[in-house]
Amino acid sequence: MTTNKEDYLRLDSMVCFSLHAASRAFDSVYRVVLKELGLTYPQYLAMLVLWEHRELSVKQLGAHLRLDSGTLSPLLKRLEATGLVRRERSTADERSVTVRLTDEGAALRERALAVPRRIYDATGIGLDELQDLHARLNRLTTALDSAVLDE
Template sequence: MTRHGANPRPPHGEDADLLLLDQQICFSLNAASRAFGGVYRTALKDLGLTYPQYLVMLVLWEDGALPVKQLGERLRLDSGTLSPLLKRLEAAGLVTRERSPEDERSVIVDATAAGRELREGALAVPRRILAAAGLPLDDLRALRGLLDRVTANLDAAAGA
């Protein structure tokens, strides 16, 4: 039995750093995500939106009305997460959910007039996030490209 903080076997060779917390990309990504979350919470407060609600509104502003299934695919959210989120947005008067006339099994989500008006106030959010990140726009775009590649690779690995 080892004392707290004691290392039972010091790592050797080129794998020595692989298990150090500071070497874990997943930890860095999680820490960055939590930091972004804090900035978004502040930036979205005046809009009365949470970060996941903001993402839903971004997609609806960009694409218009969508079936719940497509919205979930676009946001990478399952229906168990998306449904309560949409219910809260509907209760706030920002979206509508209606059965598709072509397919009763499909529910179409659309921004209401109030939801579309919210877009104007949301224009300040990306500017606040860019300023808080403290990096040039080109660096942030490059980072986004790398993260998209990592995500695609991880999705492929998980599906294999």
């Protein structure tokens, strides 16, 4: 990154754009890899959380994914239409909807086990460097979340 004040507004000096470009590149690789599973990247992320927790409220799932219910609901509707999840309104609180894996959704996890390795191989980055990047991005996210909360 440059230290010349005049260069601060150059696109190629913006960390946010580097993250955006990397995210789009990841999306492209995931699109190819996840095609075999019949999932989009956002659906894959939802499935990762459900494979870990088996069952969550839509609100809890949204918190894990950093998505609001307006974005999450259509995604879950498509996963339900493919038979991977089931949504059920809570009997205790009709405003709450629970999402749980179906047997088919749980079984898809086995086929998904190869995905992380394929993505890792596509990065061309060593494991230590990738883990360091992951840790730094988590610290950046925490700092940015705190900056928003301070306002």
